[in-house]
Amino acid sequence: MKIAYYPGCTLKTRAKNLEDAALAALRVLGIAAVELPRWNCCGAVYSLTDDDLIHQVAPVRDLIRVKEQGAETVMTLCSMCYNTLARANRLMREDEEKRHTLNTFMDEEPDYHGEVEVHHLLTLLRDRIGWKTLAAKVRRPLTGLKVAPYYGCTLVRPRPVSIDPRPDQPTILDDFLRALGAEPVDYPARIECCGAYNILSEPDAAHRASANVLASAERHGAELVITSCPLCEYNLGTCQNQVLPHGEGLRPLPTLYFSQLLALALGVGNEELGLELSPASSLKLVAERISPIHQA
Amino acid sequence: MNESTLKTPMIKMIPIFIMGQKYEVPAELTIMKAMEYAGYKFIRGCGCRGGICGACSTVYRKPGDYKIHTGLACQTVIEPEMYLTQLPFYPALKATYDVSTMQGIATEIFEAYPELFRCVACNACTKVCPMDVKVMDYIAYLKRGDIEAAARASFDCIQCGLCASRCMGELPQYHIAQMARRLWGAKLTPRAQHLAEMVLKIEQGLFGELIAKLETTDTAELKKLYNAREMEPAMSRNEWKPSKDNVGLR
Numbered sequence: 001m002k003i004a005y006y007p008g009c010t011l012k013t014r015a016k017n018l019e020d021a022a023l024a025a026l027r028v029l030g031i032a033a034v035e036l037p038r039w040n041c042c043g044a045v046y047s048l049t050d051d052d053l054i055h056q057v058a059p060v061r062d063l064i065r066v067k068e069q070g071a072e073t074v075m076t077l078c079s080m081c082y083n084t085l086a087r088a089n090r091l092m093r094e095d096e097e098k099r100h101t102l103n104t105f106m107d108e109e110p111d112y113h114g115e116v117e118v119h120h121l122l123t124l125l126r127d128r129i130g131w132k133t134l135a136a137k138v139r140r141p142l143t144g145l146k147v148a149p150y151y152g153c154t155l156v157r158p159r160p161v162s163i164d165p166r167p168d169q170p171t172i173l174d175d176f177l178r179a180l181g182a183e184p185v186d187y188p189a190r191i192e193c194c195g196a197y198n199i200l201s202e203p204d205a206a207h208r209a210s211a212n213v214l215a216s217a218e219r220h221g222a223e224l225v226i227t228s229c230p231l232c233e234y235n236l237g238t239c240q241n242q243v244l245p246h247g248e249g250l251r252p253l254p255t256l257y258f259s260q261l262l263a264l265a266l267g268v269g270n271e272e273l274g275l276e277l278s279p280a281s282s283l284k285l286v287a288e289r290i291s292p293i294h295q296a
Numbered sequence: 297m298n299e300s301t302l303k304t305p306m307i308k309m310i311p312i313f314i315m316g317q318k319y320e321v322p323a324e325l326t327i328m329k330a331m332e333y334a335g336y337k338f339i340r341g342c343g344c345r346g347g348i349c350g351a352c353s354t355v356y357r358k359p360g361d362y363k364i365h366t367g368l369a370c371q372t373v374i375e376p377e378m379y380l381t382q383l384p385f386y387p388a389l390k391a392t393y394d395v396s397t398m399q400g401i402a403t404e405i406f407e408a409y410p411e412l413f414r415c416v417a418c419n420a421c422t423k424v425c426p427m428d429v430k431v432m433d434y435i436a437y438l439k440r441g442d443i444e445a446a447a448r449a450s451f452d453c454i455q456c457g458l459c460a461s462r463c464m465g466e467l468p469q470y471h472i473a474q475m476a477r478r479l480w481g482a483k484l485t486p487r488a489q490h491l492a493e494m495v496l497k498i499e500q501g502l503f504g505e506l507i508a509k510l511e512t513t514d515t516a517e518l519k520k521l522y523n524a525r526e527m528e529p530a531m532s533r534n535e536w537k538p539s540k541d542n543v544g545l546r
Contacts, residue, residue, distance in 0.1 A: 040436035
């Protein structure tokens with residue numbers, strides 16, 4: 001299977017491990033992710049101001065690039081890119097007037113009407129591969145590993161672009177973890193905010209939000225938290241040393257991208273996972289808790 | 297001189313508007329020559345007159361067309377009824393940095409030009425570029441940290457600044473691209489090993505004796521040697537090789 005792939009800027013720099021692991025896992029699954037030959041930053045955050053159409057230009061241009069490739073579907077790995085592209089796509093489908101304004105402004109591009117389908121890798125795995133097929137390809141079962149699926153905000157909100165039919169009680173990451181042989185941890189903070197961009201302007205507020213997520217996961221027995229968003233990973237993982245003092249008795253908790261865990265379970269070598277970009281506690285967990293590859 | 301050569305040839309004149317003032321100028325002139333014909337004298341903003349230096353940017357419009365058109369005055373042929381002005385310079389802040397102390401990583405560009413992330417992908421920059429550089433695309437490459445792609449995509453840039461004049465994010469694109477090319481050239485491209493080896497040989501005195509000999513040779517003999525020197529033919533392909541007694545091969 002071939003699929004058009006929109007990486008996003010952060011996956012080429014700070015979150016290289018999110019991309020590297022996903023592409024290695026996709027190779028094992030026989031999916032060729034074809035990076036768009038031309039793409040620009042999606043804008044990272046969907047503009048909520050109703051008449052602020054200039055900030056819709058970037059994501060819509062990316063969707064036009066997908067259409068130009070003759071592709072019907074585009075895959076993203078980053079939650080924020082997914083959210084921004086999916087919402088801009090919805091705008092182009094549903095709002096005739098704004099669609100006209102945007103198409104007229106981008107007079108050097110072909111018109112776009114929302115023809116492309118925006119997927120996150122998780123929805124592709126669920127809808128095109130299937131959890132059973134995925135489970136059959138696992139070579140390093142994560143049996144007994146208690147993993148907290150962290151959805152955060154942008155995978156599930158707002159409802160029309162949620163990758164799970166129940167944005168308030170999503171299960172897609174739980175199902176994903178079960179397919180890999182891991183044990184998903186049910187914990188209340190799974191869809192709460194990590195603090196997001198407050199890390200820049202109000203770092204303490206962000207650390208408090210992250211401490212809430214980590215404490216909730218830890219109280220329910222998690223050994224590892226998985227994310228699909230570079231900003232969540234930054235707040236929960238990279239900044240964890242600053243977060244820990246904000247939660248009483250909070251201990252270091254490993255974090256990984258869902259794609260790293262996917263690649264691990266599929267038997268991809270550790271050297272392809274970009275683990276050096278992950279927190280030290282995550283490296284330790286992989287070394288100690290994940291069994292070597294089962295030879296077929 | 298016979299009579300026919302003295303006749304004034306019929307020159308078609310067309311109207312153009314320079315900064316709002318109408319002039320009748322000979323068709324088929326470039327904008328720069330048309331302006332000179334109209335009486336303008338370029339003491340700055342004319343540069344090389346060869347389409348390379350980027351000093352003579354023109355912005356113009358045509359009747360009945362909402363598009364902004366641009367070109368280099370020395371290269372662009374006038375059109376009837378065009379409305380034009382010169383934009384020889386556009387203010388844009390240039391960061392100060394020392395390439396020799398840098399590593400050639402994207403963060404260095406982000407720190408020098410944080411406004412890079414103000415780009416909203418409107419593409420106005422690409423639309424005005426007189427060199428057809430995909431300006432928005434090289435900015436996109438840099439946002440994702442791909443210095444090499446940005447250096448290659450911006451290679452044709454002549455630093456005219458028209459991109460910066462149209463940018464709604466207020467980026468100085470051409471300065472950012474120049475930094476990318478500098479970092480790429482200085483830090484990311486492979487070093488030529490054979491050059492280092494040759495420099496070392498020269499430092500060790502490879503040509504010392506020959507140069508000393510030349511220094512005492514008279515001008516007539518020097519001219520003779522110069523004209524008889526071995527050189528690659530202008531139209532040669534890859535088959536040309538220097539002769540074995542070429543001193544550079546020692």
